[in-house]
Amino acid sequence: MKQCDVAVAGGGVVGNAIALELARVGLRVCVFDRQKPGQEASWASAGIISPAPENPGMIATVELAKCSAALYPEFVAQVEEISGLSTGYRRKGTLEAIFSRDAKEELSTIIALHHGLGLKAEPLRAEDARELEPALSDEVEAAVLRPEEASVDNRLLTAAVFEAAQRSGAEIFPASRVKGIWREGAHCRGLLFENEKVEAKWTVIAAGCFSAAIEGISQYAPVKPAKGQMIALRADDLEIERVLWSEKIYVVPRNDGRILAGATVEYVGFDKRVTAGGLEKVLAGALELAPRLKDARIEENWAGLRPDSADHLPILGQTDLEGLLMATGHFRSGILLTPVTARLVREWITEQKVSVDWERFSPLRFQSAAAGVTRHAPA
Numbered sequence: 227m228k229q230c231d232v233a234v235a236g237g238g239v240v241g242n243a244i245a246l247e248l249a250r251v252g253l254r255v256c257v258f259d260r261q262k263p264g265q266e267a268s269w270a271s272a273g274i275i276s277p278a279p280e281n282p283g284m285i286a287t288v289e290l291a292k293c294s295a296a297l298y299p300e301f302v303a304q305v306e307e308i309s310g311l312s313t314g315y316r317r318k319g320t321l322e323a324i325f326s327r328d329a330k331e332e333l334s335t336i337i338a339l340h341h342g343l344g345l346k347a348e349p350l351r352a353e354d355a356r357e358l359e360p361a362l363s364d365e366v367e368a369a370v371l372r373p374e375e376a377s378v379d380n381r382l383l384t385a386a387v388f389e390a391a392q393r394s395g396a397e398i399f400p401a402s403r404v405k406g407i408w409r410e411g412a413h414c415r416g417l418l419f420e421n422e423k424v425e426a427k428w429t430v431i432a433a434g435c436f437s438a439a440i441e442g443i444s445q446y447a448p449v450k451p452a453k454g455q456m457i458a459l460r461a462d463d464l465e466i467e468r469v470l471w472s473e474k475i476y477v478v479p480r481n482d483g484r485i486l487a488g489a490t491v492e493y494v495g496f497d498k499r500v501t502a503g504g505l506e507k508v509l510a511g512a513l514e515l516a517p518r519l520k521d522a523r524i525e526e527n528w529a530g531l532r533p534d535s536a537d538h539l540p541i542l543g544q545t546d547l548e549g550l551l552m553a554t555g556h557f558r559s560g561i562l563l564t565p566v567t568a569r570l571v572r573e574w575i576t577e578q579k580v581s582v583d584w585e586r587f588s589p590l591r592f593q594s595a596a597a598g599v600t601r602h603a604p605a
């Protein structure tokens with residue numbers, strides 16, 4: 227029987243970043259993925275590193291997101307150094323375009339919200355926004371510049387984190403589908419596979435939107451897939467420097483000249499097929515925001531499944547089974563939240579305390595919400 231200090235179910239960017247962090251402090255970490263690691267949401271993502279809340283429901287994640295965005299430069303530097311691979315990190319800022327006739331009012335509301343949350347944001351007149359980003363539509367009435375925000379090429383990052391984790395001593399096992407957790411009384415003793423068991427002092431579930439299918443997990447991580455369709459474009463004579471947002475869409479420039487546009491949010495189960503309606507929605511939003519993209523060539527399209535939870539918040543931390551942790555449910559922000567997730571899991575495993583309050587994201591909140599009771603996790 228295999229034995230390790232920490233067994234991680236899921237080799238997406240979250241699972242492998244946790245493995246990297248723990249291997250670097252000398253723990254024996256094993257990561258198990260049912261297929262080739264890094265081929266799910268971490269591959270399909272847009273890679274925007276923005277702690278600004280997309281809607282009022284996401285305000286609860288802002289502190290965690292700010293912390294993770296602040297960790298990013300150090301995180302990518304470490305990953306790049308250990309792996310020898312680039313991550314395509316770009317800290318060029320983001321620009322949110324406002325089309326509304328009441329642009330002035332909307333602009334001051336957004337700026338006040340950002341400043342209230344301690345986020346750096348500057349109001350821009352339409353002409354100033356177009357001077358920064360000439361690709362923007364003439365219909366844009368105003369814009370918000372968030373100068374410190376960034377993006378990363380999530381496919382490169384995921385591959386680099388995988389390599390860095392392995393080079394740091396983590397063992398990563400592809401084609402190893404986790405069937406369930408190995409439970410004994412109030413303890414989790416590791417993971418169960420079709421024909422074997424792996425014993426571990428700590429077990430971390432990081433299987434993205436598939437986490438709930440692992441036996442024994444659905445009560446802690448009742449996640450479901452939220453499909454997102456994306457398109458990669460390439461345009462001659464069109465420079466886009468920053469991530470551009472509108473109410474409907476985002477456009478993300480990559481270092482290799484590709485321009486990504488996305489994404490839909492659809493609740494259609496585990497269906498990853500690209501549809502005409504999905505692409506139409508993404509393209510219409512992209513062309514409204516930057517009409518000169520109409521001549522761009524379509525290089526690729528794809529869909530991926532975000533791990534969403536009932537309250538759309540991440541699911542992080544200790545469960546009521548000793549030794550069992552969740553690190554999933556990152557929904558639309560898993561790339562952004564990777565560094566802080568890895569750090570908090572490492573802190574909990576090595577010190578049994580965390581430097582950022584993660585109580586709000588507890589895996590026990592779904593049970594207590596159902597029963598209307600106060601929850602207690604083992605220390």
Ligand SMILES: Cc1cc2nc3c(=O)[nH]c(=O)nc-3n(C[C@H](O)[C@H](O)[C@H](O)COP(=O)(O)OP(=O)(O)OC[C@H]3O[C@@H](n4cnc5c(N)ncnc54)[C@H](O)[C@@H]3O)c2cc1C
Pocket residue numbers: 235236237238239240241258259260261262263264265266267268269270271272273274275402403404405432433434435436437440453454455456488489529530531532533553554555556557558559560561562563
């Ligand atoms: C279209 C799209 C756009 C996005 N844009 C952004 C963005 O701009 N910024 C941002 O921060 N986030 C974004 N996200 C969200 C982000 O990509 C995810 O939150 C993040 O990648 C989740 O990472 P993960 O490692 O938890 O999950 P995944 O990458 O899905 O990895 C889970 C892994 O677990 C494995 N697995 C599943 N079941 C089992 C099992 N039983 N046994 C073993 N292994 C198993 C899978 O094979 C997979 O490799 C986007 C997502 C999508 C789909």
